[in-house]
Amino acid sequence: MSEKPKTKTEKPKAKAVPKAKAKPKAKAVSKAKVEPNSKVEPKAKAEKQKISIENIVASTTLAEKLDLNQVALALDGAEYEPEQFPGLVYRLKEERTAILLFRSEKANCTGAKTIESVKKTIKTVSKKLEMAGLSVIKDPIITVQNIVAVYDLKNDLNLNAIAITLGLERVEYEPEQFPGLVYRVADPKVVMLLFGSGKVVCTGAKKVDDIETGVETLKKELRAAGLLH
DNA sequence: CTACTATAAAAGGTTG
DNA sequence: CAACCTTTTATAGTAG
Numbered sequence: 001m002s003e004k005p006k007t008k009t010e011k012p013k014a015k016a017v018p019k020a021k022a023k024p025k026a027k028a029v030s031k032a033k034v035e036p037n038s039k040v041e042p043k044a045k046a047e048k049q050k051i052s053i054e055n056i057v058a059s060t061t062l063a064e065k066l067d068l069n070q071v072a073l074a075l076d077g078a079e080y081e082p083e084q085f086p087g088l089v090y091r092l093k094e095e096r097t098a099i100l101l102f103r104s105e106k107a108n109c110t111g112a113k114t115i116e117s118v119k120k121t122i123k124t125v126s127k128k129l130e131m132a133g134l135s136v137i138k139d140p141i142i143t144v145q146n147i148v149a150v151y152d153l154k155n156d157l158n159l160n161a162i163a164i165t166l167g168l169e170r171v172e173y174e175p176e177q178f179p180g181l182v183y184r185v186a187d188p189k190v191v192m193l194l195f196g197s198g199k200v201v202c203t204g205a206k207k208v209d210d211i212e213t214g215v216e217t218l219k220k221e222l223r224a225a226g227l228l229h
Numbered sequence: 230c231t232a233c234t235a236t237a238a239a240a241g242g243t244t245g
Numbered sequence: 246c247a248a249c250c251t252t253t254t255a256t257a258g259t260a261g
Protein backbone atom coordinates (compact mmCIF):
# COMPACT_ATOMS: atom_id res chain seq x y z
CA MET A 1 0.00 0.00 0.00
CA SER A 2 2.91 2.28 0.24
CA GLU A 3 2.80 3.01 -3.41
CA LYS A 4 -0.38 4.02 -5.02
CA PRO A 5 -0.98 2.44 -8.36
CA LYS A 6 -3.62 4.96 -9.10
CA THR A 7 -1.18 7.58 -10.29
CA LYS A 8 -3.63 10.29 -10.93
CA THR A 9 -0.77 12.51 -11.75
CA GLU A 10 -2.62 13.81 -14.66
CA LYS A 11 -6.21 14.70 -14.49
CA PRO A 12 -8.25 13.72 -17.46
CA LYS A 13 -10.40 16.64 -16.52
CA ALA A 14 -10.21 18.47 -19.77
CA LYS A 15 -10.99 15.46 -21.82
CA ALA A 16 -13.57 14.76 -24.42
CA VAL A 17 -16.48 16.37 -22.67
CA PRO A 18 -16.26 20.07 -22.18
CA LYS A 19 -18.01 20.78 -18.93
CA ALA A 20 -19.46 24.11 -19.76
CA LYS A 21 -17.30 26.12 -17.43
CA ALA A 22 -17.88 23.68 -14.63
CA LYS A 23 -17.61 24.93 -11.09
CA PRO A 24 -19.17 28.21 -10.13
CA LYS A 25 -17.27 27.97 -6.90
CA ALA A 26 -16.60 31.47 -5.89
CA LYS A 27 -19.90 33.13 -5.22
CA ALA A 28 -21.96 33.67 -2.18
CA VAL A 29 -19.95 31.78 0.36
CA SER A 30 -17.67 34.68 0.93
CA LYS A 31 -18.16 35.13 4.63
CA ALA A 32 -18.87 31.59 5.56
CA LYS A 33 -16.28 31.08 8.25
CA VAL A 34 -16.60 34.39 9.92
CA GLU A 35 -19.96 33.48 11.34
CA PRO A 36 -19.74 30.79 13.98
CA ASN A 37 -22.72 28.53 13.62
CA SER A 38 -25.31 31.09 14.44
CA LYS A 39 -28.31 28.95 13.70
CA VAL A 40 -26.93 25.50 13.46
CA GLU A 41 -27.45 24.54 17.05
CA PRO A 42 -29.13 27.20 19.13
CA LYS A 43 -29.12 24.99 22.14
CA ALA A 44 -25.73 23.38 21.93
CA LYS A 45 -24.17 26.41 23.52
CA ALA A 46 -20.52 26.95 22.73
CA GLU A 47 -19.03 24.68 25.37
CA LYS A 48 -17.59 21.49 23.92
CA GLN A 49 -18.69 22.23 20.43
CA LYS A 50 -15.27 21.55 18.97
CA ILE A 51 -16.22 19.14 16.27
CA SER A 52 -17.47 20.90 13.18
CA ILE A 53 -19.29 18.83 10.62
CA GLU A 54 -18.40 20.00 7.15
CA ASN A 55 -19.95 17.53 4.79
CA ILE A 56 -22.46 14.71 4.93
CA VAL A 57 -22.95 12.21 2.14
CA ALA A 58 -26.20 10.30 2.29
CA SER A 59 -27.98 7.87 0.03
CA THR A 60 -31.66 7.21 -0.36
CA THR A 61 -34.28 5.77 -2.64
CA LEU A 62 -36.06 8.64 -4.25
CA ALA A 63 -38.24 7.11 -6.87
CA GLU A 64 -38.94 3.79 -8.41
CA LYS A 65 -37.47 4.39 -11.79
CA LEU A 66 -36.27 7.55 -13.33
CA ASP A 67 -35.91 8.62 -16.88
CA LEU A 68 -33.04 11.00 -16.34
CA ASN A 69 -33.65 12.81 -19.58
CA GLN A 70 -37.10 13.60 -18.34
CA VAL A 71 -35.76 14.56 -14.92
CA ALA A 72 -33.24 16.85 -16.54
CA LEU A 73 -36.10 18.79 -18.03
CA ALA A 74 -38.00 18.91 -14.76
CA LEU A 75 -35.06 20.13 -12.71
CA ASP A 76 -33.86 23.43 -14.00
CA GLY A 77 -30.11 23.61 -14.08
CA ALA A 78 -29.59 19.87 -13.78
CA GLU A 79 -26.48 18.46 -15.38
CA TYR A 80 -26.80 15.15 -17.08
CA GLU A 81 -24.03 13.81 -19.23
CA PRO A 82 -24.41 10.04 -19.27
CA GLU A 83 -21.25 9.62 -21.26
CA GLN A 84 -19.34 11.25 -18.50
CA PHE A 85 -21.16 9.84 -15.50
CA PRO A 86 -24.41 7.85 -15.22
CA GLY A 87 -25.85 10.09 -12.56
CA LEU A 88 -27.69 13.36 -13.03
CA VAL A 89 -26.35 16.21 -10.91
CA TYR A 90 -28.67 18.77 -9.44
CA ARG A 91 -27.62 21.49 -7.06
CA LEU A 92 -29.78 23.32 -4.58
CA LYS A 93 -28.30 26.71 -4.12
CA GLU A 94 -30.32 27.52 -1.04
CA GLU A 95 -29.09 24.44 0.79
CA ARG A 96 -25.72 24.47 -0.93
CA THR A 97 -26.06 20.78 -1.50
CA ALA A 98 -25.88 18.61 -4.58
CA ILE A 99 -27.87 15.52 -5.30
CA LEU A 100 -26.99 12.82 -7.77
CA LEU A 101 -29.96 11.00 -9.24
CA PHE A 102 -29.67 7.66 -10.93
CA ARG A 103 -32.04 5.90 -13.20
CA SER A 104 -32.36 2.94 -10.90
CA GLU A 105 -34.06 4.73 -8.03
CA LYS A 106 -31.12 5.67 -5.89
CA ALA A 107 -29.90 9.12 -5.10
CA ASN A 108 -26.94 10.55 -3.24
CA CYS A 109 -26.93 13.85 -1.45
CA THR A 110 -23.63 15.62 -0.79
CA GLY A 111 -22.52 18.88 0.71
CA ALA A 112 -24.93 19.12 3.63
CA LYS A 113 -23.68 20.05 7.07
CA THR A 114 -26.67 18.79 8.97
CA ILE A 115 -29.03 15.88 8.63
CA GLU A 116 -31.86 18.37 8.42
CA SER A 117 -30.25 19.84 5.36
CA VAL A 118 -30.02 16.39 3.80
CA LYS A 119 -33.68 15.79 4.46
CA LYS A 120 -34.65 19.15 3.11
CA THR A 121 -32.64 18.57 -0.04
CA ILE A 122 -34.28 15.25 -0.66
CA LYS A 123 -37.70 16.56 0.12
CA THR A 124 -37.28 19.52 -2.17
CA VAL A 125 -36.12 17.41 -5.07
CA SER A 126 -38.80 14.86 -4.42
CA LYS A 127 -41.43 17.56 -4.55
CA LYS A 128 -40.11 18.93 -7.80
CA LEU A 129 -40.18 15.51 -9.37
CA GLU A 130 -43.68 14.95 -8.12
CA MET A 131 -44.85 18.24 -9.53
CA ALA A 132 -43.34 17.22 -12.82
CA GLY A 133 -45.61 14.23 -12.81
CA LEU A 134 -43.10 11.63 -11.73
CA SER A 135 -43.89 9.06 -9.09
CA VAL A 136 -41.75 9.43 -6.02
CA ILE A 137 -41.38 7.55 -2.79
CA LYS A 138 -42.97 9.39 0.11
CA ASP A 139 -40.76 8.91 3.15
CA PRO A 140 -37.56 7.50 1.80
CA ILE A 141 -35.09 5.95 4.16
CA ILE A 142 -32.01 8.10 4.31
CA THR A 143 -28.68 6.50 5.06
CA VAL A 144 -25.69 8.56 6.06
CA GLN A 145 -22.70 7.13 4.26
CA ASN A 146 -19.94 9.47 5.25
CA ILE A 147 -19.39 12.44 7.51
CA VAL A 148 -16.45 14.79 7.20
CA ALA A 149 -15.63 16.95 10.20
CA VAL A 150 -12.90 19.22 11.44
CA TYR A 151 -11.54 19.31 14.93
CA ASP A 152 -8.98 21.74 16.26
CA LEU A 153 -6.51 20.31 18.75
CA LYS A 154 -5.44 23.85 19.54
CA ASN A 155 -1.89 22.61 19.68
CA ASP A 156 0.72 22.60 16.96
CA LEU A 157 1.73 19.13 15.89
CA ASN A 158 5.11 17.70 14.99
CA LEU A 159 3.99 15.44 12.20
CA ASN A 160 7.38 13.85 11.77
CA ALA A 161 7.44 12.81 15.41
CA ILE A 162 3.90 11.51 15.15
CA ALA A 163 4.71 9.51 12.06
CA ILE A 164 7.56 7.80 13.87
CA THR A 165 5.77 7.28 17.15
CA LEU A 166 2.37 6.13 16.02
CA GLY A 167 3.73 3.41 13.86
CA LEU A 168 3.74 2.59 10.21
CA GLU A 169 0.60 0.49 10.21
CA ARG A 170 -1.65 3.40 11.04
CA VAL A 171 0.25 6.28 9.55
CA GLU A 172 1.04 7.53 6.09
CA TYR A 173 2.97 10.75 5.83
CA GLU A 174 4.52 12.08 2.68
CA PRO A 175 4.72 15.85 3.10
CA GLU A 176 5.98 16.33 -0.40
CA GLN A 177 2.89 14.71 -1.75
CA PHE A 178 0.39 16.11 0.71
CA PRO A 179 0.98 18.22 3.86
CA GLY A 180 -1.38 16.19 6.00
CA LEU A 181 -0.53 13.05 7.92
CA VAL A 182 -2.99 10.25 7.34
CA TYR A 183 -3.91 8.40 10.48
CA ARG A 184 -6.24 5.42 10.28
CA VAL A 185 -8.23 4.62 13.38
CA ALA A 186 -9.14 0.98 13.67
CA ASP A 187 -12.10 0.88 15.97
CA PRO A 188 -14.46 3.41 14.67
CA LYS A 189 -13.22 2.93 11.15
CA VAL A 190 -12.40 6.51 10.39
CA VAL A 191 -9.46 8.31 8.85
CA MET A 192 -7.89 11.37 10.35
CA LEU A 193 -5.81 13.88 8.45
CA LEU A 194 -3.50 15.67 10.85
CA PHE A 195 -1.88 18.99 10.04
CA GLY A 196 0.94 20.87 11.64
CA SER A 197 -1.47 23.57 12.70
CA GLY A 198 -3.29 21.17 14.96
CA LYS A 199 -6.32 20.99 12.71
CA VAL A 200 -7.65 17.51 12.17
CA VAL A 201 -9.98 16.43 9.40
CA CYS A 202 -11.95 13.28 10.16
CA THR A 203 -13.66 11.37 7.39
CA GLY A 204 -15.18 7.98 6.83
CA ALA A 205 -17.58 8.19 9.76
CA LYS A 206 -21.14 6.97 9.48
CA LYS A 207 -22.28 8.73 12.59
CA VAL A 208 -21.18 11.68 14.69
CA ASP A 209 -20.34 9.40 17.53
CA ASP A 210 -17.67 7.75 15.40
CA ILE A 211 -15.98 11.09 14.97
CA GLU A 212 -16.06 11.84 18.67
CA THR A 213 -14.68 8.46 19.55
CA GLY A 214 -12.06 8.67 16.86
CA VAL A 215 -10.93 12.07 18.04
CA GLU A 216 -10.68 10.84 21.61
CA THR A 217 -8.67 7.85 20.49
CA LEU A 218 -6.32 10.09 18.60
CA LYS A 219 -5.87 12.50 21.49
CA LYS A 220 -5.25 9.65 23.85
CA GLU A 221 -2.52 8.22 21.68
CA LEU A 222 -0.90 11.55 21.08
CA ARG A 223 -0.88 12.30 24.79
CA ALA A 224 0.48 8.88 25.61
CA ALA A 225 3.32 9.64 23.24
CA GLY A 226 3.82 13.05 24.74
CA LEU A 227 3.01 14.70 21.43
CA LEU A 228 0.01 16.64 22.61
CA HIS A 229 0.10 18.98 25.55
C1' DC B 230 -6.59 33.87 -7.68
C1' DT B 231 -7.14 28.54 -9.73
C1' DA B 232 -6.11 23.77 -9.65
C1' DC B 233 -3.88 20.10 -8.26
C1' DT B 234 -1.90 16.86 -4.36
C1' DA B 235 -4.82 13.16 -0.19
C1' DT B 236 -9.17 11.34 2.59
C1' DA B 237 -13.99 8.97 2.84
C1' DA B 238 -18.49 7.47 0.91
C1' DA B 239 -22.62 6.26 -2.11
C1' DA B 240 -24.56 5.73 -6.82
C1' DG B 241 -24.01 2.91 -11.93
C1' DG B 242 -21.66 2.81 -16.27
C1' DT B 243 -17.34 1.81 -18.72
C1' DT B 244 -12.86 0.07 -19.42
C1' DG B 245 -8.93 -2.93 -18.54
C1' DC C 246 -12.91 -8.80 -10.94
C1' DA C 247 -10.57 -3.83 -9.93
C1' DA C 248 -10.30 0.93 -10.93
C1' DC C 249 -11.89 4.83 -12.77
C1' DC C 250 -15.60 8.41 -13.79
C1' DT C 251 -18.67 12.53 -10.55
C1' DT C 252 -20.29 15.07 -6.37
C1' DT C 253 -19.09 17.24 -1.69
C1' DT C 254 -16.02 19.05 2.21
C1' DA C 255 -12.51 20.51 5.54
C1' DT C 256 -7.35 20.66 5.83
C1' DA C 257 -2.47 22.80 3.67
C1' DG C 258 1.12 22.36 0.70
C1' DT C 259 3.04 23.49 -4.43
C1' DA C 260 2.68 25.29 -9.10
C1' DG C 261 0.96 28.24 -12.50
